[in-house]
Amino acid sequence: MRFVTTVIIGAGQSGLAMSKHLSDRGIDHVVLERGEVANSWRTERWDSLRLLTPNWQSRLPGFAYSGPDPDGYMTMPETIAYLKAFADHSRAPVQTHTTVTRVSRLGGGYVVSTDRGTFACRILVIASGACNVPVVPALAARLPVSASLTPFQYRSPAQLPAGGVMVVGASATGVQLAREIRASGCDVLLCAGEHVRLPRVYRGRDIKWWMEATGMMDVRYDQIDDLDRARRLPSLQLLGTPERATIDLNTLRAAGVEVVGKLVAVEGRRVKFSGSLANCCALADLKMNRLLESIDAWVEAKGEAGGFGPACRFEPTRLGANPLLELDVRAAGINTVIWATGFRPDYSWLDVPVLDQKGRLRHTGGVVASPGMYVMGLPFMRRRKSSFIDGAGEDAADLAAHMGTYLTRAAA
Ligand SMILES: Cc1cc2nc3c(=O)[nH]c(=O)nc-3n(C[C@H](O)[C@H](O)[C@H](O)COP(=O)(O)OP(=O)(O)OC[C@H]3O[C@@H](n4cnc5c(N)ncnc54)[C@H](O)[C@@H]3O)c2cc1C
Numbered sequence: 509m510r511f512v513t514t515v516i517i518g519a520g521q522s523g524l525a526m527s528k529h530l531s532d533r534g535i536d537h538v539v540l541e542r543g544e545v546a547n548s549w550r551t552e553r554w555d556s557l558r559l560l561t562p563n564w565q566s567r568l569p570g571f572a573y574s575g576p577d578p579d580g581y582m583t584m585p586e587t588i589a590y591l592k593a594f595a596d597h598s599r600a601p602v603q604t605h606t607t608v609t610r611v612s613r614l615g616g617g618y619v620v621s622t623d624r625g626t627f628a629c630r631i632l633v634i635a636s637g638a639c640n641v642p643v644v645p646a647l648a649a650r651l652p653v654s655a656s657l658t659p660f661q662y663r664s665p666a667q668l669p670a671g672g673v674m675v676v677g678a679s680a681t682g683v684q685l686a687r688e689i690r691a692s693g694c695d696v697l698l699c700a701g702e703h704v705r706l707p708r709v710y711r712g713r714d715i716k717w718w719m720e721a722t723g724m725m726d727v728r729y730d731q732i733d734d735l736d737r738a739r740r741l742p743s744l745q746l747l748g749t750p751e752r753a754t755i756d757l758n759t760l761r762a763a764g765v766e767v768v769g770k771l772v773a774v775e776g777r778r779v780k781f782s783g784s785l786a787n788c789c790a791l792a793d794l795k796m797n798r799l800l801e802s803i804d805a806w807v808e809a810k811g812e813a814g815g816f817g818p819a820c821r822f823e824p825t826r827l828g829a830n831p832l833l834e835l836d837v838r839a840a841g842i843n844t845v846i847w848a849t850g851f852r853p854d855y856s857w858l859d860v861p862v863l864d865q866k867g868r869l870r871h872t873g874g875v876v877a878s879p880g881m882y883v884m885g886l887p888f889m890r891r892r893k894s895s896f897i898d899g900a901g902e903d904a905a906d907l908a909a910h911m912g913t914y915l916t917r918a919a920a
Contacts, residue, residue: 512538514631514911515620517611519545519602521568521591522885523635525900527600528569529908535631535915539600540622542607546591548637549584555664556688558583558748560680561896562714568594569901579714581748608636612859616918617880630918631911634858634869634876635884638895639851645676648847650774653837655844659685662846665692671843672696674779676771678703680743682848683755687747689846690765697835697842698760699781701770704744705792705825708754710800711807712817715746722806725893729873739888742850757789757825768832780834789825797821853886874907880914882907 514530516523519541530537544550559566564578566587571594582590595602603624610621611632620627642658654669659681665688675686678700690696706715719725732738747755757767769785804819835842855863862870862878870877873890884903885895893899 509619509626509628511628512536513629513915514538514633515540515618515627515629516633516635517608517620518635518637519595519600519604520548520635520637520885521594521897521900522637522904523633524591524595524598524600524602525568525904526633526635526882526884526908527602528594528598528901529904530911531598531600532569533908533912535908535911537601538627539602539635540606540608540620540627541602541604544592544604545595545600545602546588548639549587549591552639552660553584554659554662554685554688555584557684559587559897560744560746560748561716561898562748565716565720565896565898566590567898567901569598569904571597579752580750608857610857610859613878618860630915631880631882633882633884633907634855636853636855638853638886640854641852642847643850643852644847645771645849647771647774648845651779651837651845652777653843653845657844657846659846659848659851665689665694668694669843672841673844673846674699674771674837674842675846675848677701677848677850678745678757678767679848679850680746682846683745683757683760684747685846685848686760686765687755687763690760690763695841696765697832697840698757698765698767699769699771700757700767700785700788701782702742702788703757703792704742705756705796706744706746706799707796707822708746708752710803710817711819714752715744718803718806722803725891725896725899727892729888729890735888738892739886741887757827758823761826761828766832767827768835777836777838778834779837781832783833785831786827789827793824874903875910880911880918882911 514537516539519539523539527539558581563573563580566573606622606624608622612619617630618632672695673689674697675682676699686696686698745756769782772782773780807813860878862876869883871883874883887895890903894903
C-alpha cells in the first residue's frame with residue numbers, strides 16, 4: 509500500500525485545478541485517472557461539439573487561453589490539448605490508466621483501491637465528474653425503435669440508421685443534436701420540456717460575457733434561497749459556432765425540426781407528449797427577458813450604454829398551431845431515439861456512507877460529510893460556475909485552503 513497525503517480521483521479540469529493548488533501549498537498528492545488526461549472530453553462527447561463557453565473563459569489557475577481567437581469556441585481536440593497543456597504546465601502528478609474501484613475509511617483517512625494497486629491517504633478529492641452516466645427514463649426500454657442512443661453513444665449523423673429521429677430533451681445537448689441531425693437531411697422530432705433559452709450574443713457581447721460581468725456566475729451557494737433547484741436547472745440552450753449562431757426552438761423550427769412537448773408515455777408503438785409545451789416556452793421566454801432586463805439595468809447603472817449595442821428583445825417562441833400530443837413512431841418512420849435527458853455522477857465505487865436517498869453526495873460547498881473528503885465540479889457546488897472550466901480554479905483554491913487547515917488541526 510502506498511501512502512500519500514491526498515488522492516485526487518479524476519484528471520479533468522477539476523482534478524487538475526485541485527492538483528495545482530495542492531502543489532502550490534506543498535501538499536503531496538497523486539491524481540488517479542482511469543483513462544488519459546481529459547478523458548471525458550476524449551471519450552464521452554460527439555464529434556462536432558465545440559465548447560459553449562468562449563475561449564477567453566477557458567481559464568485554469570495560472571493558465572488562461574492565449575490563442576488568436578479569444579471569442580471563438582474550442583473544438584474537442586482543442587479542449588483536450590488545452591487541458592493536457594495545463595496538466596504539463598502545472599506538472600500534475602497524474603497516474604493514468606488507473607481505475608479507482610473502491611474507497612473506504614481507514615482510521616483517520618481512506619483506503620483507495622485501484623486496478624493498479626492500493627493507496628492510503630488522509631484526504632480524498634472526488635473529481636471524477638458530474639456527468640459520468642447519461643440519465644435515461646425507464647420508458648426508453650419500451651420504445652420499438654432500431655436505435656436507442658445516449659449522447660455518449662452518439663458521434664455523428666453518419667452512424668444513424670435511415671429514417672426519422674426523435675431527440676428527447678431540449679437542453680444544450682438535445683438542441684445541438686437535433687440541429688446537426690436535421691442538417692444532415694433526417695426528419696427530426698424534438699421533445700421539449702422545461703428549458704433555458706438565451707441568445708448567443710446580446711448588445712454585441714457573448715451572453716457568457718454578460719453573465720460574468722453582471723456577477724451571475726460568481727453567486728455563491730450560500731447566497732441563494734433555493735439551492736436544490738439551482739443545482740437541478742437545465743443547461744442553457746447554447747451552441748458554439750464560428751458564426752456565433754443562436755440556437756433555440758425558433759431557429760430549430762425554421763430549420764425544419766418538429767417540436768413537441770415532453771415525452772410522457774409509451775404504449776406499444778404510440779408515444780404521448782405533454783400538453784405543457786406552450787407553458788414551458790412561455791416560461792423560457794419570460795426568464796430570458798428577465799435576464800436581458802437585468803443586463804440592461806446593469807448597463808444603465810454603469811452609465812456605459814455607449815460602449816454596447818442597443819437593447820433589444822427577441823421574438824417569443826413560435827409553436828405550430830397544434831403541437832402533436834401523440835404519435836405512432838413506426839407510422840411516422842422514426843427509427844432512432846436519442847436520450848438527451850441529462851447526466852449524473854457515478855459513485856458506485858464509494859464505500860463510505862456519504863450519499864443521500866437520491867444517491868447524491870452530502871456536502872457543503874464541496875466539503876463532504878466525512879472528515880477529509882472533498883468533491884469538485886458539481887453544478888453550483890460553491891458558485892454558479894463550479895461545473896464549468898472557468899469555475900474549477902476558485903473552488904479548488906477555497907477547498908485547498910480548507911484542507912490546509914484540516915491537516916494543521918489534525919497534526920496539532
Ligand atoms: C456535453 C457537455 C458539454 C459541456 N460543455 C462545456 C463548455 O462548453 N464549457 C464548460 O466550461 N463546461 C462544459 N461542460 C461542463 C464541464 O466542463 C464538463 O462536464 C467537464 O468535463 C467537467 O470536468 P470535471 O473535471 O469536473 O469532470 P470530468 O471532465 O468528467 O473528469 C473526471 C475524470 O475522472 C475520471 N474518472 C471517473 N471515475 C473514475 C474512477 N473510478 N477512477 C479513475 N478515474 C475516474 C474520468 O475518466 C475523467 O477523466 C460540458 C459538459 C458536457 C457533458
